[in-house]
């Protein structure tokens with residue numbers, strides 16, 4: 303896992319909704335918005351599965367996930383790639399369930415995203431380059 307530098311973590315924190323991209327085993331891509339999520343620590347995000355369908359199936363057969371973030375004030379964008387664990391018990395699930403309960407949503411699982419790579423995604427000469 304890698305640690306999000308503070309300036310990137312701050313931009314990640316501002317994303318509402320957050321787009322998350324997954325793929326099935328054959329590589330067919332899928333992207334959805336998520337608003338029920340939070341940063342757990344410098345390396346980890348917690349997302350709540352309330353309505354995931356293809357997303358959930360994809361993550362069960364292929365744990366790779368990517369997100370892209372953009373700060374329109376700073377004009378900075380980053381891609382974060384990593385893997386997820388789907389948790390149905392334990393502290394992270396309890397936390398996901400609390401978030402879901404507060405909005406009367408199902409809270410079916412905690413999707414724990416471990417950041418493994420960060421890429422520059424701002425337009426310009428460094429676009430696409432790996433940062434960490």
Ligand SMILES: Cc1cc2nc3c(=O)[nH]c(=O)nc-3n(C[C@H](O)[C@H](O)[C@H](O)COP(=O)(O)O)c2cc1C
Pocket residue numbers: 319332333334335336337338339350351352353354355356357358
């Ligand atoms: C603004 C917005 C926020 C959403 N937030 C969540 C969320 O936090 N959790 C969730 O499970 N689904 C959320 N959804 C639903 C998913 O985006 C999506 O509709 C669902 O995962 C079904 O698509 P899929 O079959 O590609 O997984 C949200 C949808 C929108 C439009």
